[in-house]
Every structure is written in C-alpha cells, then in structure tokens.
Amino acid sequence: MPNAVDLSLNRQQIWMVSGASGTGKSQFLKALADLIEHSGLVELYGQEQNQMCPEKWRSQVMYFSAETAWWRDHVAEHFDTQPDTEILNSVGLKPSILEKNPDDLSSGEKQRLALLRGLQYRPKVLLLDEITANLDPKSAQLVERLVVDYINTNQTCALWISHDEEQQQRLSCENCQLVFVAKEEGRS
Numbered sequence: 001m002p003n004a005v006d007l008s009l010n011r012q013q014i015w016m017v018s019g020a021s022g023t024g025k026s027q028f029l030k031a032l033a034d035l036i037e038h039s040g041l042v043e044l045y046g047q048e049q050n051q052m053c054p055e056k057w058r059s060q061v062m063y064f065s066a067e068t069a070w071w072r073d074h075v076a077e078h079f080d081t082q083p084d085t086e087i088l089n090s091v092g093l094k095p096s097i098l099e100k101n102p103d104d105l106s107s108g109e110k111q112r113l114a115l116l117r118g119l120q121y122r123p124k125v126l127l128l129d130e131i132t133a134n135l136d137p138k139s140a141q142l143v144e145r146l147v148v149d150y151i152n153t154n155q156t157c158a159l160w161i162s163h164d165e166e167q168q169q170r171l172s173c174e175n176c177q178l179v180f181v182a183k184e185e186g187r188s
Contacts, residue, residue, distance in 0.1 A: 005040075007178065011157055012151055012155060012156075012173075013157045014148070014158045014173055014176065015157075015176040016160055016168040016176065017029070018161070018163065018180070022182065023180035024180055029063055029127040032063075032127055032159070033063035034058060035058070044124060045124075059123060060123055060125065061125040062127060064114065064115055064129060064131050066130040066131060066133045066134065068111060070110065075099070075105070076099060079120065081120050083098070088116070091115070091116065091146055092112070092138070092142050093113070097109065097113070106134070107134035108134040108135045108136070108139060111133075111134055111143075112139070112143060115131060115143065115146070115147075122154060124156050126151070126156065126157070126158035126159075126160075127158070128147070130162060131143065131160075140164075144170065
C-alpha cells in the first residue's frame with residue numbers, strides 16, 4: 001500500500017515534486033487529475049473530485065505530460081483558440097509552426113505547444129510532469145517564465161515533476177518540495 005500524501009496547495013504556489021524514477025510521481029499527478037483510479041480524497045475549492053464530472057475536473061486540474069498527443073494533420077487544428085504571435089514567441093516558437101504537421105516537430109516543440117493548448121482552458125491547478133525534459137536550457141527557462149506568469153496572473157498553483165535540481169531551486173516556493181522515495185524491499 002502506498003504512503004498517504006496530505007497536501008494543500010495555495011494560490012501562486014509551485015510545488016516541486018522529485019524522486020527516483022518508479023517512485024510514483026506521475027501516478028500521483030494522474031490520480032489528482034482523475035486519470036487513474038485511486039482511493040484518496042482530492043478537493044478543489046471544497047468540492048470533491050468524485051462529485052464533479054471527470055471532464056470538468058480535468059479542465060480545472062489539468063495534467064501536462066512530457067509525452068504529448070496529436071491527432072490532426074496541422075498543429076492549428078488542435079487549438080480551440082489560435083495562440084497569438086506573442087504567446088508563441090514567449091516560448092521560442094514562430095507562428096508558422098501552426099501550419100506544420102505535428103509529426104514534423106521535435107519533442108520539445110510539441111511539449112511547448114501542448115502546454116499552450118492546455119492553458120487556453122484556464123486550469124486552476126497545473127500538474128506538470130517533466131514538461132521541460134526535452135528542452136534546451138534557454139527554451140526550458142522560457143517555459144518556466146510562461147508558467148510562473150500564468151500562475152501569478154490567474155491566481156493558480158502547480159505541482160511540477162522535475163529531475164533538474166537547479167529548476168527545482170528556481171521554481172519552488174519556500175517549503176514546497178515533495179520528494180518521493182522508493183520503498184525498501186520487504187517493507188510496506
């Protein structure tokens with residue numbers, strides 16, 4: 001049985017989540033997003049996860065994976081509202097990328113576009129699962145700046161999985177570190 005996590009997030013907080021691979025970090029975020037079954041209690045502004053339509057919950061408590069999904073022939077077709085030049089430039093992308101086929105993009109380009117695609121729904125909680133893992137340091141810092149600006153402007157919060165210790169130091173609020181550890185053999 002996994003250990004229980006008791007955590008409250010406040011507006012404008014970024015909690016950094018770290019730990020060795022296989023310790024359950026992604027599973028934790030997926031449970032918070034109502035993407036997998038779990039036995040925990042999760043609330044958003046006093047409303048329990050199981051009392052809200054899953055689609056509505058997932059639009060408010062949004063999971064962003066390092067692996068992105070694309071199902072149409074052009075990037076632009078994946079957006080309800082087209083990102084403007086300013087927002088694309090803020091993460092190091094040119095507007096012409098919207099006309100490309102997603103199969104022609106790098107993993108890092110797809111990660112940045114998937115983030116922009118999700119943010120258009122104005123989620124209250126960002127669950128960020130290694131969203132800068134495929135980015136060069138400059139692009140990663142552009143994404144960090146975008147996320148911090150989004151959180152501050154919209155009075156939201158985030159849980160951010162990262163293996164980058166410098167990123168953890170840059171982004172976490174004071175005492176906002178959640179570290180997952182592997183269970184020792186023979187212990188539960």
